[in-house]
Amino acid sequence: MCVVLGAGRFPVSGIQYLANLTLFNAPLGVENVDVVYWTLWAELRFYGVVLALILVGLTRRRVTGALWLWLGAACVTASGVLPALLSRLLEVPVQSSWAHYFVAGMALCLVTKYGPTRSTVLLVLGSYALALHHATGFAATVADRYDEPLSPVVATLAITLIFLVMTGIATGWTRRLGRGRFVHAGALTYPLHAHTGFILFNLFADTVEPHVLLTAVIAAMGAAAYALHRLVERPLTGVLLHRLQGSPGRHKARHGRG
Structure with a gap:
């Protein structure tokens, strides 16, 4: 398209x-x-960190220690006190611009599994403070890029809301709100692509009333995402899982020979 x-x-x-x-x-x-693909490289590096933890051995103490090390490394890397070459090398696994979100998410996972402790609470609070620091600077960068004002207050409120919601989920405050349809709605975000929306706005901006166009694009993109999810992603996921895991018969035969 x-x-x-x-x-x-x-x-x-x-x-x-x-x-x-x-x-x-x-x-x-x-x-x-597509501009939204920038997250994929960040995700891959995060998976690399998780793989390293798995190879070392996942225990609560080791994960907690690794999170403190990660958060500290992010602060040091972002401070600019390190030599340029060392900073660039550390930036690959550390991701100082996004480390606070990964650390907070893993700390909240520990909260869900083991309950809150002083260490995990401090990790979340430290990550929140670092997120606010980066968000205000990022807001100014985005405002300059698109020549549009972006209030640091709005960025602060958005980050605060995200941390509150995720903390509520980790501690079980939102358990009664959990519905299967929310999971399906979340899955629909993966087929969406920013450039498709840009193209539709550019094509019809001069001929369609803005509010009508916005509503129509949201509806069309939602319908397309639903179709891709139901007709492509879910069937293909089932096939891939079957291929990767093998058929039940093969597992039984393998266990029988053992």
Whole structure:
């Protein structure tokens, strides 16, 4: 759709497309096909940290210690006191711009599993403070990029709300609100792509009333995401899981020979 209807605004080369399929296009210096893909490289690095913890051995004490080390490394890396080369190397696993969210999420996971402790509460509070510090600076950067004012107060309120909601989930405050349909609604966010919305707005901005266009785009994108999720993602996930896990018969035969 970007190529056909983008009117040259979102060109994608073959090399760029193939590099994005590997999920390692960011460290290779290849631009994302869609702006929202920037999160994938951050996720991959997080999974690398988790893999390292699994290899060491997951215990509450080890995970808690690793989270303190991670949060401290993020503060040091972001401070600019390290030599440039060392800072760039540490930035790969540390991710100082986003470490506070990963640390807070893992600390809240410990809260869910073991209950709150002084260490996990301090980890969440420290992550919250670091998130506010980065969010206000990021708000100014985004405001300059799009030449639109973005209030640091709004950024602060948004970060605070996110931490409150996640804390409520971890401590069970929201358990009565849990519904299966929320899980399905969350799954619909994966097929959505920012450039598709940009293209639709650009195509119809001059001919459709803005509020009508916004409502129509939201409805159309929601319907397309639902169709992709039900007709493509869910069936394909089932096939892949079956292939990766093997058939029940094969597992029984393997256990029988043991």
